[in-house]
Amino acid sequence: MDFTDAVLKRRMVRQFTDEPVDPAIIDKLVELARHAPSAGFTQGQAFIIVSDPQIRKQVAKICGEEDYDTGGYGPWISQAPVQVIPCTSEAAYHRRYNEPDKKAPGEEEIVWPVPYWHMDVGCAVMVLLLGVVDEGLAAGFAGVFDPDGLRSLLGIPAEWTPVGVIPIGHPAPDKRSPSLKRGRVADAVYLHHEGW
Amino acid sequence: MDFTDAVLKRRMVRQFTDEPVDPAIIDKLVELARHAPSAGFTQGQAFIIVSDPQIRKQVAKICGEEDYDTGGYGPWISQAPVQVIPCTSEAAYHRRYNEPDKKAPGEEEIVWPVPYWHMDVGCAVMVLLLGVVDEGLAAGFAGVFDPDGLRSLLGIPAEWTPVGVIPIGHPAPDKRSPSLKRGRVADAVYLHHEGW
Numbered sequence: 001m002d003f004t005d006a007v008l009k010r011r012m013v014r015q016f017t018d019e020p021v022d023p024a025i026i027d028k029l030v031e032l033a034r035h036a037p038s039a040g041f042t043q044g045q046a047f048i049i050v051s052d053p054q055i056r057k058q059v060a061k062i063c064g065e066e067d068y069d070t071g072g073y074g075p076w077i078s079q080a081p082v083q084v085i086p087c088t089s090e091a092a093y094h095r096r097y098n099e100p101d102k103k104a105p106g107e108e109e110i111v112w113p114v115p116y117w118h119m120d121v122g123c124a125v126m127v128l129l130l131g132v133v134d135e136g137l138a139a140g141f142a143g144v145f146d147p148d149g150l151r152s153l154l155g156i157p158a159e160w161t162p163v164g165v166i167p168i169g170h171p172a173p174d175k176r177s178p179s180l181k182r183g184r185v186a187d188a189v190y191l192h193h194e195g196w
Numbered sequence: 197m198d199f200t201d202a203v204l205k206r207r208m209v210r211q212f213t214d215e216p217v218d219p220a221i222i223d224k225l226v227e228l229a230r231h232a233p234s235a236g237f238t239q240g241q242a243f244i245i246v247s248d249p250q251i252r253k254q255v256a257k258i259c260g261e262e263d264y265d266t267g268g269y270g271p272w273i274s275q276a277p278v279q280v281i282p283c284t285s286e287a288a289y290h291r292r293y294n295e296p297d298k299k300a301p302g303e304e305e306i307v308w309p310v311p312y313w314h315m316d317v318g319c320a321v322m323v324l325l326l327g328v329v330d331e332g333l334a335a336g337f338a339g340v341f342d343p344d345g346l347r348s349l350l351g352i353p354a355e356w357t358p359v360g361v362i363p364i365g366h367p368a369p370d371k372r373s374p375s376l377k378r379g380r381v382a383d384a385v386y387l388h389h390e391g392w
Contacts, residue, residue, distance in 0.1 A: 122318020179237035
């Protein structure tokens with residue numbers, strides 16, 4: 001699919017059909033997300049693919065699927081045939097920026113005014129979400145508000161933070177997110193030339 | 197360009213020719229980046245496009261271009277005909293999640309274990325970087341380690357954090373980043389099935 005078409009076609013979807021998803025496609029998309037950039041080529045990102053129905057249910061519970069259900073979305077996190085869980089490691093960036101090519105002997109590690117580990121996982125997630133559209137599939141995104149719950153369930157090491165759960169499947173007719181009623185932010189806020 | 201091709205073709209580029217870039221293309225790409233997702237459709241992202249040569253020089257100085265120069269890259273930040281500066285606002289997310297549809301009366305705002313404002317700006321930046329490739333242009337990325345310096349130079353409000361400077365231009369023969377010598381991280385770290 002044309003790149004621009006993929007960007008314009010992408011929506012957050014919260015309803016999926018029962019049709020299964022070829023696991024090879026998901027592996028391919030996660031592999032493609034590896035081509036996202038990272039500070040110092042740290043690559044401090046990792047992905048967990050979950051397709052087991054019981055584990056999907058537990059993941060969905062930790063993500064507060066019941067609350068979404070109350071909002072009228074139904075059990076969209078557990079019903080999607082695949083969940084992809086992106087993780088990021090701040091520690092990996094600290095290790096990388098203590099390597100000799102990033103720090104002269106006796107110097108301190110750089111100070112990080114921006115947590116690039118979170119920005120970089122955003123880049124990787126964007127590639128994945130666009131790749132899903134490119135494959136004729138659909139994806140949503142559930143925020144993670146209990147990272148320790150997911151760490152415990154999935155055996156994620158302490159230094160890795162699961163930043164979301166991305167349910168993927170074949171799209172079904174969907175309920176439009178009420179957040180979209182907000183409309184786009186004003187151009188005068190979003191875009192500036194030569195200065196704010 | 198095909199979506200997958202854009203992902204595979206994208207590189208961080210640090211050398212640009214003198215050829216100017218059509219400002220309409222940059223406006224179009226930043227507009228396309230607006231289609232990246234954001235938590236609660238907060239859209240807490242903004243972009244500054246800088247083409248004025250004097251301002252570009254000042255931006256480059258704040259980004260430590262001299263240090264890159266020592267590393268053999270030359271003045272790649274100031275020489276690119278366009279710089280795009282993505283910004284993100286944590287405050288915008290707090291305001292959004294204090295709106296009635298996100299918080300019942302008397303409730304507290306959600307706790308944020310993940311700074312989605314940084315992840316979301318990563319998504320928008322990824323769309324921009326891929327769009328640059330789609331247009332036959334090239335882009336690099338300079339981290340921002342003096343956000344106050346950029347705020348002061350460009351009049352960026354205190355609540356907005358400039359997270360990078362993206363020089364954009366027509367690609368010239370480039371010096372490969374030494375970070376790439378690290379190679380890809382092991383599959384066993386990057387990809388997991390059903391659990392870590």
